[in-house]
Amino acid sequence: MLFLNVKNEVLHKQTIFIGSLNSSIVHPREVFREAFKRSAASMIISHNHPSGDTTPSREDIEVTKRLMEAGSIMGVDVLDHIIIGDQKYISLKDKGYI
DSSP states (O other): OEEEOTTSOEEEEOOOOOOOSSOOOOOHHHHHHHHHHTTOSEEEEEEEOTTSOOOOOHHHHHHHHHHHHHHHHHTOEEEEEEEEOSSOEEETTTTTOO
16 A cells, blocks of 8 residues: 555555455555545555456455445545456556546
């Protein structure tokens, strides 16, 4: 996670979750706890796909939307979700998933 101030400058970066080979459990409570601790105005989510394929899974999209909804309620914008693969990446925002 990248936590940003109102000028979109990075305040802090931190690993929130470490998943297994094919899954990770992401809970908004843990993500936003860190955002509040840092007084972040917004955040960018990122994670890797060990397979190297950056195609977002259904779960990637659902988790992102859930975090965006929670952020909207709590006043911390989720600006994007970046998936990193083998020498490439994808922005869910740029691709229109969110």
